[in-house]
Amino acid sequence: MPETVDTVIARALSLIEESFIAAAGPGGQNVNKVATAVQIRLDVFAVRLAPAVFHRFRELAGSKMTAKGELIMTARRFRTQEANRTDARERLAELLRDAHNLPEKRAKSRLNRVGKVQRLAGKKIRGAVKAGRGKVKFD
Numbered sequence: 001m002p003e004t005v006d007t008v009i010a011r012a013l014s015l016i017e018e019s020f021i022a023a024a025g026p027g028g029q030n031v032n033k034v035a036t037a038v039q040i041r042l043d044v045f046a047v048r049l050a051p052a053v054f055h056r057f058r059e060l061a062g063s064k065m066t067a068k069g070e071l072i073m074t075a076r077r078f079r080t081q082e083a084n085r086t087d088a089r090e091r092l093a094e095l096l097r098d099a100h101n102l103p104e105k106r107a108k109s110r111l112n113r114v115g116k117v118q119r120l121a122g123k124k125i126r127g128a129v130k131a132g133r134g135k136v137k138f139d
Helices: 005-015 051-064 081-100 113-131
Strands: 017-021 037-043 070-075
Touching: 005 037, 005 081, 017 081, 037 081, 051 070, 051 081, 070 081
Parallel strands: none
Antiparallel strands: 017 037, 037 070
């Protein structure tokens, strides 16, 4: 039986390592004294994602994921550690939810005979226009 998204998210949240770092941005003088930004690290292989989900996750994570399979995400939007911590966890959960969503299959378009003839006629006209743009020869 496949796992639900919520169990995968719960497992991932239990495996993250958090560290607080000095943040730029809002906070006034407090920003110089208190490490309010949070950086979370997650070993994605330890989460044991299904192969298809893992590939989608890696694609969505982009540059946040290292070659060793570690996701590094930094949250520094808010002035408090707790708000940034919650923000980072929510972003991780959202990333996992998006990775579990199957992309919709693209319906193959069908072209009828009349449409095909019109398309080819248009290509002939464009070809003739482009052929007429060559150098002019004077005989």
